Amino acid sequence: MSDFVRVAAASDLADGEMRQVQADGTDVLLSRVDGVYHACTAFCTHYGAPLATGVLDGTTVVCPWHHAAFDVTSGALCEPPAPDALRSFEVRIDGDNVLVRVPPDADDHGEGIAYRESDGETPAMASASASEDDRVFLLLGAGAAAEACAEALRTEGYRGRIVLVTKETRPPYDRTKLSKAYLAGDAGDDALRLRDGSFYESHGIEVWTDRTVTKLDPDTQTVTFENGNPVTYDAALVATGGTPRRLPVKGADLDGVLLLRSWEDAQDLLRRTEDVASVAVIGASFIGMETASSLRARGVEVTVIGREATPFEAVLGPEVGRVFQTAAEAKGVSFRLGASVERIETVHADPDADTPRRLRVALGDAAVEADLVVLGVGVEPATGFLTKAPFLRDDGGIGVDRHLRAAPGLFAAGDVAVFPEPRLGRPVRIEHWRLAQQHGRTAARNMIAEGDPTMSLVPFESVPFFWTGQFGVSLRYVGHAEDWDEVIVDGSLDDREFVAAYVEDGAVRALAAVGRDQDAAAFHRLLARDAVPSPAAFRSGVDLQQALRDAGER
Incomplete structure (x- = not known):
């Protein structure tokens, strides 16, 4: 020792x-x-x-x-x-x-995006035992929410059967890296995996890949698949994520018009960009801009096309959006903003020669030509297998209560869930990786508790958070604000060191931070404590870290 x-x-x-x-x-x-x-x-x-x-x-x-x-x-x-x-x-x-x-087997830890904590302690998990618990919990999807739910079920002591079902060909992986490090060439396949191959088997978690759900009947608690026998469940989680939107214009389905949502999508994009010079990215929000950043890092000429006047205008506002636009332009990215795509068509670089074809994105009186087009125009809830359910919303989202329950024995999490956000006092649907994980952990507890009279259901109260990194700028966003009345900026937008507070109905509901990571983390805890300073305090340059210390002393 x-x-x-x-x-x-x-x-x-x-x-x-x-x-x-x-x-x-x-x-x-x-x-x-x-x-x-x-x-x-x-x-x-x-x-x-x-x-x-x-x-x-x-x-x-x-x-x-x-x-x-x-x-x-x-x-x-x-x-x-x-x-x-x-x-x-x-x-x-x-x-x-x-x-x-420090024990002799404690390694000197590495750092960086491909980091894996060799000394991390995997939380204690219950072992599967059908003789002790014959229930079947079916988790539809193998992204952030379903994977987190599967692990949390075991850490909460559930010993019954867990079946994780995905239409993809791979076990759970970190989708957030696809448009960032993976596409940029800074991370390989090994860096994508959430757990190694033996993890799920050793904890009695069945992973069914390449399996498409065709119907879920909440009354009979049965799920039907495109191939294979139906499965009857005791509790189920719908965490099927989103389906990328295709533009409703002529040519959106042409060869060379690509999406980026899955590992297969990323592989296709990487293969095709090996010998092309230019890409047009349609969409100036997170997937579009992250894709643009990664492709530019690979030396590809990129043009971003968006309907907004600035990138991220609807989420971050024009002032913060311009920070990213300026950073992108400094890296050589071109923008066509305030533009509507009318059609996508095939052209030739030289009509008089037998040259490779290109794609032309028509924008009214203007156009952008490129070798490939990538669509990054959002996603829709992947809930087509649910029909006429009372909890299904017009946009395909699944309405749930504060315990993430849509119906007896049926829960929803992640991109598909329309849940009551406790700080806003209204239902929202949020497409964030970390929030999906938080959903999955809460859903796991409640799936167990629903059938156990000794346990109580717990409400979902976690704080939403997301991050992005592109063109050398890293942003942290805490909370949720859709219809803000004011954005209060403290710091320097030009120097990329600032926080932006989003005020809605007289209270600061969210905060975006660049170069101020500790302030973002402090705001996160303040929001969780219901101790966020007033808008007036933000206008006066409040010290968020001191505010957190003060809140801890009360």
């Missing part, structure tokens, strides 16, 4: 502070809460962010990059997108010395 080593003086940290230290060459996060020191893994188990650059709220540390949360007293995972808990280490106080003992 290794020895204790000195990492700090007992007076180095005040209560509520943390810092990264080293113990025998291993990076350790040292924190002090209520006078007690704690030590655990220094880097987030998601992408390897240094946790000391996040925020500490009570016993919870929030990752600065993607807002995974952990309990520093035990290392326990509190919030996704991290897959595993932190590893905790023994601490001893000897006089004014803080001593930590």
Whole structure:
């Protein structure tokens, strides 16, 4: 067994502070809460962010990059997108010395987007046992929500059968990387997987790939597939995500007009861009702009076509949108904004020669020619297998209650779920990866509780969050605001170091941050505590980290 080593003086940290230290060459996060020191893994188990650059709220540390949360007293995972808990280490106080003992098998942790936490602690999971529990829980979809639900079912103690069903040919993977690191060539197939191949089998989670659902009958609790026998379930989760929209214009289905939603889509796009010079991206929101960034990094000439006056105008507003447009233009991207696509047609680079054909996007009096066209114009809920259900909304979304339940034994999560957002007081549908994971974890608890009189259902109250990275700009967005009345900017848009607060009905409902990761993490915790400062405080340049400390003392 290794020895204790000195990492700090007992007076180095005040209560509520943390810092990264080293113990025998291993990076350790040292924190002090209520006078007690704690030590655990220094880097987030998601992408390897240094946790000391996040925020500490009570016993919870929030990752600065993607807002995974952990309990520093035990290392326990509190919030996704991290897959595993932190590893905790023994601490001893000897006089004014803080001593930590790191096991000899603790590696010196790596960092970066392909990071995998070798020392992360997979949460304890119940083993499957049909003799102990003969229920069948069917999870439709294998994205963020369904995968998180499957794991949470086991960590919550469920021992019955779990069947994870996906129409894709691969087990669950990190879809957020497709338009970012994967398309840019900075991450390979191994970096996409959420778990290795043996994980699901070892925890009794069946993964059915290449299986298409054709019907779900909530009355008989039966699901029918395109191939194979129907399955009757005791509880089911609909987490089938979204289907990419195709433009309702002539030529939208031409060869060379591509989508980016799945691994297969990404493979097709990568293959086709190996020997092309230019791509037109239709859509100036997240998928479109991230795709543009990744393709430009590969040396492809990119033109972005959008109906908005600025990228992200509907989500972030024109001021923040222009930050991304300026960054993209500095990398050589061209824009055709305020434009409507009339049709897409095939042309030739030289009509008099036998040259490869190109695509022409007609925009009224103007046009854009390119070798390929990528559509990034949003998604629709993938719920075509549900018909005439009372919970089905006009847009294909599934209306659920605050427990994410649509009908007895039937739950919905992720892109398909229209759920009551507690801070807004109205139902919303949000297409965020991390929110889908949060949905999945809550749904798991309630799927078990519905059939267990000793358990109570829990409401979904988690704070929405998403992130994007493109053209060298990383943005964190906390909360949700669709119809804001005012955007209050603190900092410098030109220097790409600012927070933008979105005010709706007299309260700050959401915050976007660039270059201010700790402020974004602090706002996240303030929103969860229902302690967000007033719009007037934001106009005066409120210190969000101090506001969080003050809220913790109340």
